Amino acid sequence: MTAMAPAPTTPDLSFLLDHTSHVLRTRMAAALSEIGLTARMHCVLVHAIEEERTQAELAEIGDMDKTTMVVTVDALEKAGLAERRPSSKDRRARIIAVTEEGAKVAALSQRIVDRVHQTALAGLSKDERELFLRVMNRLVTDELATPADNPQPVRRARQRAS
Template identity: 50%
Template sequence: MTSPSPGRPSDLMFLLSWASHALRVEHAAGLAELGISPRGHCVLLRARIGGLTQRQIGELCGVDKTTMVVTLDQLEAAGLARRVPSPTDRRARFVEVTAEGERVLDQAQQIAGRLEQDVLAAMPETEREVFLRAIQRLVGGRLSGGGACGGSGSVC
């Protein structure tokens, strides 16, 4: 992608997709210096709160089971996280962030914070908070899950 060219000026799906892609690319480039991916960053961030299983973290990060296993294998190999058996369910594994993982996660959060500030600085200051509230409302409401596809009111 080199420049946006939506089908019409208000093509919401295109614009959100374009913005998401651009942010993912910049986020991945920033995290590369730490040796982690945006997915690894998400997993470490969710695991940091503690008490969550591998499956729960996968759901919070929007990662399928197979991808979650691969991601955790990478984080464990790098010494950033570890899987701990659940004392109550032999099939479940809790994910813990190691001390090195905490250090890397702190740096990743700084990188993400700088990226967010840089992106928002491209907007007039008066529009930033309005934009954030609006996108949070969409993601927390109408766009919080799978949408209307497959449901009784399917539009797909």
């Protein structure tokens, strides 16, 4: 005798969020690769431009571990888009400063990111987009703002290798 799988009583929210997030990340990666950037590089550039920030601060904003952050900043430096400099606020700290060329690339990459987001929402009416974004913002600032403490950490979904 084969056991019957339990029938879900609500839509599979995990699948819906994971799938849309994965597809959006792949589209973003493809779009940014056209100008030689990764999503992480874009994130570092646009947040380093906003104000003087250390590598650790930028890593926290971009949800990157220390090693990933170092590799990302190394790539930005190699491309001439950013550089590590002493902080003007704390001489012991080093910040990530965006170069003039990096500022141009950050502006272009932001337009690309905006376009990918607009395309993702294009199938919704204006009212549906506004409602969707309002509800998602409420979820990420309320019910889904903080991960649960878990003795077995949950890994984030990985993108498939190209």
